[in-house]
Amino acid sequence: MTKPKIKIAIAGATGRMGRMLIEAILLSPNLELVGALEHTNAPQIGEDAGAFLGKKTGISITADVALGIRQADCLIDFTRPDGTLHHLTFALQAGVKMVIGTTGFSEEQLATISAATKKIAIVMAPNMSIGVNATLKILTEATRLLSNGYDIEISEAHHRHKVDAPSGTALKMGEVIATALGKKLADVAVYAREGHTGERKLGSIGFSTMRGGDIVGDHSVFFIGEGERIEISHHSTSRQSYAQGALRAAQFLQTQTFGLFNMQDVLGI
Numbered sequence: 001m002t003k004p005k006i007k008i009a010i011a012g013a014t015g016r017m018g019r020m021l022i023e024a025i026l027l028s029p030n031l032e033l034v035g036a037l038e039h040t041n042a043p044q045i046g047e048d049a050g051a052f053l054g055k056k057t058g059i060s061i062t063a064d065v066a067l068g069i070r071q072a073d074c075l076i077d078f079t080r081p082d083g084t085l086h087h088l089t090f091a092l093q094a095g096v097k098m099v100i101g102t103t104g105f106s107e108e109q110l111a112t113i114s115a116a117t118k119k120i121a122i123v124m125a126p127n128m129s130i131g132v133n134a135t136l137k138i139l140t141e142a143t144r145l146l147s148n149g150y151d152i153e154i155s156e157a158h159h160r161h162k163v164d165a166p167s168g169t170a171l172k173m174g175e176v177i178a179t180a181l182g183k184k185l186a187d188v189a190v191y192a193r194e195g196h197t198g199e200r201k202l203g204s205i206g207f208s209t210m211r212g213g214d215i216v217g218d219h220s221v222f223f224i225g226e227g228e229r230i231e232i233s234h235h236s237t238s239r240q241s242y243a244q245g246a247l248r249a250a251q252f253l254q255t256q257t258f259g260l261f262n263m264q265d266v267l268g269i
Contacts, residue, residue, distance in 0.1 A: 008250055009035030009072035009096070011087050013061050014044045017078040017101070019052055020243040026050065026057065031247060035068035035075070036061045037087070065090040072096050074250040078242075080163070081105045085112060092116055097253045099246050100124040103168030114260060121256035125263040126168025128245030132219070133263040135234045136176050139221060142232060143180035150223040150230075151200060152177060157210035157218040165209045166191065169219055174205050177221070 008025055012018040013036035025031045036049035040063040050057040062068045065087055069075050075091050077084045078101040091098050100113070103126045113124065127133070143152075154177075156170040166174075171185070178185040183203070190206045200206075217236040222229060236242070245263060252266045 003030070005030055005032040006251060006254060007032050007034040007071055007073045008247075009033075009037065009069045009075045010049075011037045011075060011077040011083065012079040013038055013049055014042060014052075015078070017239055017242060020239045021076055021078075021246060022049055022057075023053060024240070024243045024247055026053070026055065028247065030251070033057055033059055034071040035059065037065060037068040037075075038063060039083070066094070069094055069096050074099060074253055076246050076250060077102055078246070081109050085109055088113065088116055092119055095120060097121045097250075097256070098123075099128075099249045099253070101126075101128050101242065101246055104164035117258060117260040119258055121253050121258050121261065123249040123253060123261045123263070123266060125245075125249075126172045127217075127242070128249060128263060129234070129236060129241040130245050130248075130263075130267060131241060132169060132234050132236075133245075133267055133269065135219075135232065136172065136264070137269050138232060139173060139176050140180050142221075142223065142230070143177045146223045146225070146230065147181055150225045151204075151206075153206040153208065153222040153224065155208045155210075155218075155220045155222070157212070157215050159214050159216065160212055162211060165211070166207045167209075167217070167219070169217065170207060170209075173219060173221055174207065177205060 008031055010018050010021050025033045036059050038061050044061050047061050048056050049059040049061055074097045076099045077087055081104050084102040097120055154170050154173055156167045174185045188203055188205050190204050220231055220233040222231055249266045
């Protein structure tokens with residue numbers, strides 16, 4: 001007996017990630033596109049969600065969230081914090097699960113998402129790439145091995161349109177490293193250096209950020225000792241890896257009723 005397709009709605013359907021997700025869904029035999037959301041003033045409202053590919057899907061891009069997720073099993077959202085929280089309200093009402101790849105949430109917004117997971121299942125991760133999540137696992141082990149005698153610095157680079165810094169992925173790397181050290185990132189993170197900063201504080205984790213052009217996402221962690229430097233890096237050359245990870249997360253959610261999950265849960269790491 002053929003399994004029914006998982007019905008997916010996409011928020012931010014005309015953005016870079018939205019289009020990548022729509023294309024991936026249309027190529028998947030196990031998934032079905034049932035909704036495409038955009039903000040009220042988007043010029044593509046009313047267009048077919050597959051128009052950018054020259055395909056007709058029968059799904060019109062809409063700003064009506066309730067309508068857009070009406071048939072969905074899962075809503076995938078890579079928009080911005082305020083938009084994601086707006087969509088979450090409707091997902092809660094409709095009992096629609098969510099995959100959230102948005103970054104830059106405030107503590108209050110994160111608390112709202114956490115409360116929602118008492119009623120619906122959500123996968124939330126700053127980076128859906130399978131490679132990035134494998135890198136996080138590697139960083140845990142590397143930190144344990146290099147916890148003494150090495151200074152730790154995290155560098156990240158993204159395209160000129162990214163609005164938050166450091167990136168959610170860089171912060172997640174910092175959290176993973178801090179946890180492996182038995183510390184809280186907030187207690188050891190250094191996000192900016194300027195002027196007479198004094199010597200580097202022992203045990204701190206430094207961050208540096210670059211923005212420019214069309215860089216999809218580069219992340220490197222440096223363990224810097226006396227006479228040697230270890231670098232662990234991940235470079236994204238396409239958003240395809242994020243899209244595939246998000247769709248894998250949507251499939252994972254089909255076996256979950258409620259709760260908050262991350263990509264480590266999805267991948268069984």
